[in-house]
Amino acid sequence: MEVDKKDERESESSEQVVNPWEVSAKDGGKIDYDKLIDKFGCQRLDESLIDRVQRLTSRQPHVFLRRGVFFAHRDFNEILDAYEKGDKFYLYTGRGPSSEALHLGHLIPFMFTKYLQEAFKVPLVIQLTDDEKCMWKNLSVEESQRLARENAKDIIACGFDVTKTFIFSDFDYVGGAFYKNMVKVSKCVTLNKAMGIFGFSGEDHIGKLSFPPVQAVPSFPSSFPHLFPGKDNLRCLIPCAIDQDPYFRMTRDVAPRLGYSKPALIESSFFPALQGENGKMSASDPNSAIYVTDTAKDIKNKINRYAFSGGQDSVEKHRELGANLEVDIPVKYLSFFLEDDSELEHIKKEYGEGRMLTGEVKKRLTEVLTEMVERHRRSRAAVTDEMVDAFMAVRPLPSMFE
């Protein structure tokens, strides 16, 4: 059920804040996802949907689905209904290229999207919002474009299929059919509405005000005439982090008025900082996250020194009480990245009941992350500027549904 939540920006100093530019929990605690789902009006992704995905794709659902990382959705069941009948869809995700240093949290939506592309055999568009970062982070146009290309390399390294993927940067692509849709969307959103949804004020420059349509229109197939000619009814599924929901609430509100289908969403929770859920993943503190450029030594050090442990202070106490799995970061990270369900269960049981020590858990995590980062680095090294050009070329994708 779609509920139009106006005015999220009422004073929420004692409430949690979740929007595209700020995420903070109430009183420095944890994000209450149930409350968030309630407030935003999206649905929980339940077991039955996950089972359905398994049946439709004939493969094990992605670890992020199994562990509840991607936990909320809008209309995902409708996408699956249509898919079952033979009606395909396309994927749309994106990144705001604000920096060159990508950490594991940044890769999560891309890892999941790659799985969706492979499992459902559908095409994907990836938007690099260089214009947004130019405006919000006050970068120069050239710098934001450069960062967009650099980030594109890391994105490509996640393993997207070039015959089914179109990557574009706003500065390059906005225009033509895309821009026509932007204007159509803009006409449907009043200034007051935009201020209500996004919290803009009279002090904000007009660039910011006019940005939301840019992020909205990739949800409409007619924005990409070189990809989906004549397929105006093709549905769109958007994997993203839940803080992006406001953009797409606006889009879903506008779509029927333009005669377009509403995009569906599948949303993830936030990736915790090394120092814990209450800690902030701060870019000025390179030790709050694992970066894709970290060496094996860096990873080992960071995990050992900075990963917040739920273990007890002394070995005796730990064997007696077990670890606090709620706050333990190594276990949390393993739940994101350790593929083997039974191994994770075993670790949680042994650690939670005090038989396994923090050191062991951290060691396993270090192995898992090092392998991941190493694999990413190898793939990244293979991504040339020419490959980026190929992914970003405005070209047809004839085998996009194969």
Added chain:
Amino acid sequence: MGFSKDQLLNRLQELEIDYTKYEHPPVLTVEAQAKYVSSSEGALSKNLFFKDKKHRYYIVSAMVDTKVDMKVLSQRLGLGKGGIRMAPEEALTQLLQVSLECVTPFAVVNESARDVSLLLDQNFKNQKRCIFHPLSNEVSVSLNTSGLDKFLKSIERDPVYVDLEANPAVGKDQPPDLAVYVPSNSVVIPEISNETSTKQTPPPKSVSAEVKPVASAKPSKPATKGKSVVVEKSTPLAFKNPEKFVEEIMDKTSALLLSEAKVENVEALAETLRKRLTSELTHLAIMYKNTAYTEGFHAGKHSQPKRL
């Protein structure tokens, strides 16, 4: 010993880089240099040599009136607020093999400086010519940034131009924008005794505590952090060459097979192999496909129309 000024100038000539040479008495400061080389010849540069707390070194070469704020730079590199300081003289002589007064981008030509990160002022690009010392403080050369770039590329360095005066906020969602230029290897400069006793053996040549990862049989790549050293042509062969591709698959499979050999049941073994290898090999295959497509794309872009 390190490159000499003459060797450097010869190299520039070999590379057909256009430069102009000015000889003058030794100069210790930019002001002194300005007396002999007028601004009409090009933009003078100030060259700073920094080190961070983890023994990593940086040359920052900037226009004289570009403000270089070490605190901001340190933050942008992801080193916190007080993370960098001027490097000690020993580091200069050992790593850059030049004297105190002639830090210059050209110093990276020395093997000893391979782990030193070089950051160039973006403003250089707007100048017709820029002036640097070619490893000697008795000479200055002026050349265009494209000449400098050509030189850097010839020694397998990617020229890195940075807006040195920018002060972007560094915080959550805004990671340090220059962090990628932090060298991946730190360098240990052995302590040399302060008294210059003539009979002492000369200090050991610059040592790298951590040697760059040795190229193993597997085509693995060093971290892209030391960006200045990786060159375009380095696509791992496994993604380009069918034989290497198959070799990589066979290597991974037999490694896993050998490590799981203790499993008696052959079916279980096959199942394990399938489970553990599928995602990794698929990933390998996708990179292979993407590489092939890119090569085709390149060919398409450059193909000539049929001759009639």
